[in-house]
Amino acid sequence: MSVLVFLENWDGKFKKLSFELVSYASKVAEMLGQQAIALSIGNVDASELEKLATYGADKVINIENDMIKAFDEQTYTSMIAEVAQKIGANVLVLANNNSGKALAPRLSVRLKAGIVSGVSKLPLSLSPFVVYKKVYSGKAFANVSIKTEIKILTLAQNSFEVVESPKTFVHEKLDIQPDGNLMKTRVKEVQKQSGKILITDADIVVSGGRGMKSPDNWAPLVELADLLGAATACSRPVSDEGWRSHDEHTGQTGKIIAPNLYFAIGISGATQHLAGVSSSKFIVAINTDKDAPIFEAAQYGIVGDALKVLPKLVEAVKEMKSK
Amino acid sequence: MKILVCISNVPDTTTKVKFVDDSKKLDVIGIQWVINPWDELALTRALELKDDASNGIQTVTVGHVGLISSDPTLRKALAIGADDAIRVNFESGDAYNIAAELAEAIRNENFDIILCGIESSDHNGSTVGGMLSEFLGYPSVTGVSSVKIEGGQLVITREIDGGKEILSVPTPFVAVVQKGIAKEPRIAAMRGIMMARTKPIKVVEPLAIESLTEVINYEMPKPRAACKYINADDAGQLISLLQNEAKVF
Structure with a gap:
């Protein structure tokens, strides 16, 4: 029996999320007295795979072949299920991102395994197997028990600390040939922006709302973000108005994020917005309305006009960096 | 072609949730129930596709899987423009039995x-769409921000980290949809509300x-x-x- 953690790669590389997943799986395996086995699908160099051992993977399995370059949900499910059965996995760990959301529920049906998604902590108990998760978009939490022999967990990004726990790098290449007939979806075109920090990956996010007053006022906000190595984001009205691109929208129906620091600039903090950002470790609120709900969620607040406050913040960050 | 939109019945997103029975159950008193926001966008997109006759x-x-208490929410969906509804008469325990019951129905x-919407605003599971696809053995794409029909072929946009992919898919097929699938949820007009009263809700045991x-x-x-x-x-x-107190830099 073992804990199986599935890792996707981004152009052959892993990122912080991957190491969070391995750290988490390794701790769960430790609790169960089992091994943590990492599974990578796709072309990833051995030097990159070796990093997974640093974060506690007892063994790293990888499947490489040309057929799996495109992410087809049925094909990937079949391969992961085959590995899970081969190694006798009783816990599967995936990310709670779009690929995890595609694969984990299919695996749940395939393996008849109960699933809890978006977990942020280690299981509270093993028998019964109870895990803690956010519900009602962050307005409450639930302790959920999984009743089946095989359990599936998806881990919320930025919620579990990356911990090094170096193991000897044990690498196994598995030759699994996916069934070509299964592959029914076909990628025709990929459009990628490069160089932009992803909101979901960023440690710091600088976000603007209607209080920015016009799409022409964003320069100091972007400058602040650039200085801090942060991603830029916005509230729903801003993306609906077309002031900023839709992929910057954070909130219930947009991106759900959990950075270390979130700047809510000119954002009043409607329930739907808070649902997307309430897991941030620190929230800074800047708003003209002292009664705005964002101040209830924030640790630091400035009651004032965003457009007057922003240049001062930019100056202060420049000063901090010059020291 | 026939479209199915899966609908979850959830408390209005501004609800202040409370729990009863030793915190085992949601206190439903005073809650206004609505179509899950992502499902509402999915329904809007389905109706937009139907509006263009060339599609x-x-x-x-x-x-939907739920008891008769969900009917007002299903009537809302019919008022917005859905032609009919299927309700599996079942109080679900988790996503697995929702998806299993729906698949059989x-x-x-x-x-x-x-x-299917990518998430419901109550349990935030993001699982029913994928489970349903697996029960039915249909191909699926998750994280879909656009569904179009071009020359009788389905063209799907999937959001990936830092970009998007354009895919072609066969039918039958499941799209698990997210932000971008429709701009604003469609609102029921008075005529739609009147018509919804006579549209069928098929109840499946x-x-x-x-x-x-x-x-x-x-x-x-x-x-x-x-x-x-x-x-x-x-x-x-x-x-x-x-820098010095929160130590985030």
């Missing part, structure tokens, strides 16, 4: 396109499939420390607090 969409059906209905997970209890979030205010004229002080 050849004959019907848009909404599917619609297996022989021959839907070509099934749209359940197979009573068991759930695989169980909520033991709910907890409220711990209150956050009170906000520390910094004078707007002295905004720079915020940066030093973040």
Whole structure:
């Protein structure tokens, strides 16, 4: 029996999320007295795979072949299920991102395994197997028990600390040939922006709302973000108005994020917005309305006009960096 | 072609949730129930596709697993423009038995396109769409921000980290949809509300499939420390607090 953690790669590389997943799986395996086995699908160099051992993977399995370059949900499910059965996995760990959301529920049906998604902590108990998760978009939490022999967990990004726990790098290449007939979806075109920090990956996010007053006022906000190595984001009205691109929208129906620091600039903090950002470790609120709900969620607040406050913040960050 | 949109019945997103029975159950008193926001966008997109006759969409059906208390929400979907509804008469335990019941109820209905919202705003599971696809053995794409029909072929946009992919998919097929699938949810007009009264809700008796997970209890979030205010004229002080007190830089 073992804990199986599935890792996707981004152009052959892993990122912080991957190491969070391995750290988490390794701790769960430790609790169960089992091994943590990492599974990578796709072309990833051995030097990159070796990093997974640093974060506690007892063994790293990888499947490489040309057929799996495109992410087809049925094909990937079949391969992961085959590995899970081969190694006798009783816990599967995936990310709670779009690929995890595609694969984990299919695996749940395939393996008849109960699933809890978006977990942020280690299981509270093993028998019964109870895990803690956010519900009602962050307005409450639930302790959920999984009743089946095989359990599936998806881990919320930025919620579990990356911990090094170096193991000897044990690498196994598995030759699994996916069934070509299964592959029914076909990628025709990929459009990628490069160089932009992803909101979901960023440690710091600088976000603007209607209080920015016009799409022409964003320069100091972007400058602040650039200085801090942060991603830029916005509230729903801003993306609906077309002031900023839709992929910057954070909130219930947009991106759900959990950075270390979130700047809510000119954002009043409607329930739907808070649902997307309430897991941030620190929230800074800047708003003209002292009664705005964002101040209830924030640790630091400035009651004032965003457009007057922003240049001062930019100056202060420049000063901090010059020291 | 026939479209099915799967609908979850959830408390209005502004609801302040409370729990009863030793924090085992949601206190439903005073709650206003609505169509899950992502499902509402999925329904809007389905209706947009049907509006353009060249797409050849004959019907848009909404599917739901729940008791008769969900009917007002299904009527809302019919008022917005769905042609009919299928409700599996079952109080679900988790996503697994929702998806299993729904799959059995619609297996022989021959839907070509099934749209599911990526998440429900109550349990935030993001699982029913994928489970349904697996039960039915249909291909699926998750994280879909656009569904179009071009020359009789389905063209799907999937959001990936830092970009998007354009895919072609066969039917039958499941799209698990997210932000971008439709701009604003469609609102019911008076005529639609009148027409909805006579549109059919087909009630299917359940197979009573068991759930695989169980909520033991709910907890409220711990209150956050009170906000520390910094004078707007002295905004720079915020940066030093973040650096020295919060230690985020």
